Amino acid sequence: MKNTTINHILEVGTQLISKKGFHNVGLQEVLQTAKVPKGSFYYYFKSKDDFGLQVIRYYSEQSIKIFASYLQNQALAPRDRILSFFQDRIAIYKEQEFTEGCLLGNCSLEMSDIKVAFADTLAQELDRWQALFEACIQEGQDSGNIPSKKEAGRISALLLNNWEGALLRMKASKDGTALDLFLEHAEEQLS
Amino acid sequence: MKNTTINHILEVGTQLISKKGFHNVGLQEVLQTAKVPKGSFYYYFKSKDDFGLQVIRYYSEQSIKIFASYLQNQALAPRDRILSFFQDRIAIYKEQEFTEGCLLGNCSLEMSDIKVAFADTLAQELDRWQALFEACIQEGQDSGNIPSKKEAGRISALLLNNWEGALLRMKASKDGTALDLFLEHAEEQLS
DNA sequence: ATTTTGTATTAGACCGGTCGTCTACAAAAG
DNA sequence: CTTTTGTAGACGACCGGTCTAATACAAAAT
Numbered sequence: 001m002k003n004t005t006i007n008h009i010l011e012v013g014t015q016l017i018s019k020k021g022f023h024n025v026g027l028q029e030v031l032q033t034a035k036v037p038k039g040s041f042y043y044y045f046k047s048k049d050d051f052g053l054q055v056i057r058y059y060s061e062q063s064i065k066i067f068a069s070y071l072q073n074q075a076l077a078p079r080d081r082i083l084s085f086f087q088d089r090i091a092i093y094k095e096q097e098f099t100e101g102c103l104l105g106n107c108s109l110e111m112s113d114i115k116v117a118f119a120d121t122l123a124q125e126l127d128r129w130q131a132l133f134e135a136c137i138q139e140g141q142d143s144g145n146i147p148s149k150k151e152a153g154r155i156s157a158l159l160l161n162n163w164e165g166a167l168l169r170m171k172a173s174k175d176g177t178a179l180d181l182f183l184e185h186a187e188e189q190l191s
Numbered sequence: 192m193k194n195t196t197i198n199h200i201l202e203v204g205t206q207l208i209s210k211k212g213f214h215n216v217g218l219q220e221v222l223q224t225a226k227v228p229k230g231s232f233y234y235y236f237k238s239k240d241d242f243g244l245q246v247i248r249y250y251s252e253q254s255i256k257i258f259a260s261y262l263q264n265q266a267l268a269p270r271d272r273i274l275s276f277f278q279d280r281i282a283i284y285k286e287q288e289f290t291e292g293c294l295l296g297n298c299s300l301e302m303s304d305i306k307v308a309f310a311d312t313l314a315q316e317l318d319r320w321q322a323l324f325e326a327c328i329q330e331g332q333d334s335g336n337i338p339s340k341k342e343a344g345r346i347s348a349l350l351l352n353n354w355e356g357a358l359l360r361m362k363a364s365k366d367g368t369a370l371d372l373f374l375e376h377a378e379e380q381l382s
Numbered sequence: 383a384t385t386t387t388g389t390a391t392t393a394g395a396c397c398g399g400t401c402g403t404c405t406a407c408a409a410a411a412g
Numbered sequence: 413c414t415t416t417t418g419t420a421g422a423c424g425a426c427c428g429g430t431c432t433a434a435t436a437c438a439a440a441a442t
Contacts, residue, residue, distance in 0.1 A: 386442080
């Protein structure tokens with residue numbers, strides 16, 4: 001049962017940290033929304049940092065499943081897989097009134113300079129994300145579906161970084177213009 | 192003397208919050224590095240939030256001076272003003288080993304969902320930044336120095352958002368590839 | 383059926399730090 | 413001399429992450 005409890009705590013932690021950030025969420029809040037007694041925390045995790053790192057990996061893993069469901073969907077052309085992914089994300093952000101954004105992005109700015117372990121895992125997970133996009137772009141270039149001659153690795157890095165930038169601007173301005181602009185620009189980059 | 196003390200506190204606050212984030216910096220740390228007693232702090236600021244908002248405005252103001260020194264420099268063509276600005280920023284980030292990034296970007300992700308007052312001022316200051324770039328781009332388009340037919344407002348938004356995204360990736364990966372990629376891409380956007 | 387053993391789980395205390403208030407005092411201005 | 417402006421830091425109430433000692437409980441042994 002230990003593992004299911006851990007996963008439940010991680011799920012709750014993901015939600016809370018997405019909304020409020022790592023430093024702004026206390027163990028108390030995590031544990032009582034997860035309905036786990038306070039004393040148990042250090043039975044499941046060796047520290048709050050350990051917990052945070054596991055939340056990051058957990059969130060990344062969940063996200064990768066979503067990415068794959070789009071980017072490896074053989075029913076669509078590679079270019080459309082990517083664009084429909086972003087279109088759907090944008091719709092979600094509009095529904096939730098431009099909150100949360102990306103936990104990896106949020107933690108990248110909040111934690112990378114403070115704890116190397118965070119920078120390391122964040123960089124690693126972002127690289128995994130980028131690789132998924134890169135493979136899809138490469139596939140599109142090979143088949144002629146994506147005409148751009150720029151290296152797939154660079155296009156994928158630009159897409160990911162620009163997307164994080166758009167989410168940042170979205171969170172501050174609480175509107176969708178940055179997202180719409182990103183999408184329009186992404187369409188050009190994949191042409 | 193009121194103004195010099197306030198500015199000193201804001202300067203120290205800017206430094207600390209740039210490096211560690213808002214929630215990860217306590218009043219105690221601010222006060223003892225600024226060598227100002229607590230009693231003075233609450234004489235000048237009505238709360239930590241008030242302090243944070245003023246730090247954001249202070250940082251933005253300082254940044255705008257730097258922007259203007261590049262973007263309104265009549266000795267260079269508009270396109271070169273923009274590119275040299277980013278080139279110089281990149282050099283600085285490489286020197287300081289890819290830390291800190293942009294206080295406005297950092298606070299945008301950390302604070303926007305938690306306190307509306309932060310989202311408001313952050314959005315406002317980011318808009319001011321964008322307007323400076325927009326004016327320079329417009330000037331370049333009018334003179335033919337920047338051939339792109341895309342609206343200056345959109346180009347400037349893309350540049351700013353993509354720049355913040357590049358800084359985010361830089362902080363996590365602790366290397367300059369995201370910055371170099373951004374610059375290369377910016378050169379294309381201004382062609 | 384009862385006791386023993388060993389592990390899974392939790393209660394609760396700990397200490398340090400959080401922000402903010404308040405009172406006393408010094409310095410400067412009028 | 414009085415009032416304003418700013419300094420000084422103790423204090424309170426609370427919350428942070430952490431840890432140890434105690435419990436709950438299941439399986440094994442008697």
